[in-house]
Amino acid sequence: MNSLLRIDTADTRSQATALTVTGPVDLANASVLEQTVDEALNHHPTVILDLTGVTFCDSSGLNTLIRLRRRAQHSGGELILAAPPPQMMRMLRITGADSVFTIHGSLAEAWQTHPASGTPPTE
DSSP states (O other), X not given: OOTTOEEEEEEEETTEEEEEEEEEESXXXXXXXXXXXXXXXXXXXXXXXXXXXXXXXXXXHHHHHHHHHHHHHHTTXXXXXXXXXXXXXXXXXXXXXXXTSEEXXXXXXXXXXXXXXXXXXXX
C-alpha cells in the first residue's frame, strides 16, 4: 500500500458508508483507492468519498472514480463525491465528469441529501 494515500472509514449508516481520502490519487496509488472502495461496495451499495484531504488527482485517479461509479450503479448503489478540492473540481468540470457524479460541498451535506434508508442523519 502506498503510504502517501490514506483511506479511512468516516461513518457507516445502514446501506451507506463514507470514506475519507487523504493524499494524492494518482497512477502510483489509484489501485489502493479502487481496492478499498470496491471492498466497501461489497458491503454497502452507496459509498460517499470525502475528498477534502486529496492533495492531487490525475487522469488515472479520475478513471478509477468513473469505474467505481459504474460498479456502484450496477449493484443498485451510488458513488457520491464530497468536497473535492479545487484542482480536482476543475478536472471534473473540464472532462464533463461533474455531470455524471453526484457532488456535494461537504460530507455533512452529502449525508443530509442522501441519508441512509431508515437511519436519520446525526450531523
